[in-house]
Amino acid sequence: MTDLTKTTSRVETKDAASRNGELDDPRDLEVMEHVKGLLRFIGEDPEREGLLDTPRRVMLAMADHFHGYKEEPRDYLSRTFTEVEGYNELVLITDIELHSHCEHHMVPFVGKAHVGYIPDGKVVGLSKLARVVDAYAKRLQVQEKLTAQICDTIWDCLKPKGVAVILQCQHFCMCYRGVKKPGSWTTTSKLHGCFLESDASRLELMTLIGMKRNIG
Ligand SMILES: [Zn+2]
Numbered sequence: 001m002t003d004l005t006k007t008t009s010r011v012e013t014k015d016a017a018s019r020n021g022e023l024d025d026p027r028d029l030e031v032m033e034h035v036k037g038l039l040r041f042i043g044e045d046p047e048r049e050g051l052l053d054t055p056r057r058v059m060l061a062m063a064d065h066f067h068g069y070k071e072e073p074r075d076y077l078s079r080t081f082t083e084v085e086g087y088n089e090l091v092l093i094t095d096i097e098l099h100s101h102c103e104h105h106m107v108p109f110v111g112k113a114h115v116g117y118i119p120d121g122k123v124v125g126l127s128k129l130a131r132v133v134d135a136y137a138k139r140l141q142v143q144e145k146l147t148a149q150i151c152d153t154i155w156d157c158l159k160p161k162g163v164a165v166i167l168q169c170q171h172f173c174m175c176y177r178g179v180k181k182p183g184s185w186t187t188t189s190k191l192h193g194c195f196l197e198s199d200a201s202r203l204e205l206m207t208l209i210g211m212k213r214n215i216g
Contacts, residue, residue: 031059065101068138073149076131077157080122088161090201091123092116092208096130102173103140111169111185113137114209117154118161118194118201129154143169143188151190162193164205 032055036046044051096113113133136149151165166189174181194201 028059032056035059065099066138066140068135071135071138073132073135073153074157076128076135077124077154079128080124080158082122084119084123087123088119088121090116090118090204090208091126092205093126093129094209096133098133098137098167098169100137100139100141100143100146100169102171103142105173105177106140107172107177109141109143109169109171109173111167113150114164114166114168115150115154116164116195116205116208117158120159120161122158124158143167143171143186147188147190151192155192160193162191162195162198162201164191164195164202165189166209
């Protein structure tokens, strides 16, 4: 944890420092040298004018893409509310925008997350569920693992009657390289509690997600 904190402050001060020409942290310089190596690998000249600032920009973009390593997703679910007038029915957020990177090729996969849960006496702020999605998505991932991590975290922290997480994503490594199948979508789902045990709960969930699809 200490190491992560150190990284956070380093990244946050990096942009300001680099604007002032003070980018001399040896770790940053090392990262930028690696980016220059990649530029040479693809056949570019890292010293040409248009690319001079690219290593710094790539480093900052990477810090943003992989911001999730500096977050503890469980923290977002630590504050719950019990004054819900006994509402113990489905809470469903659909179409949460999702940007992640596959851990095999470090290229993007993007899509939507649908997150639903049935509370057991306590609820969490709706935006917090989207933050959990983001905190795991902004890491190197495989879609299956990402789905399970989001679902398991909500299940462990909120102890609801049921949780369902469904992800629908397009993978750049599948669409634009290798098998090259643009337009293909990958759907993954992980269910806990009543969504696994009760056909009625699962049907309600799928109907509501499907309804949104038809309206949208
Ligand atoms: Zn990949």
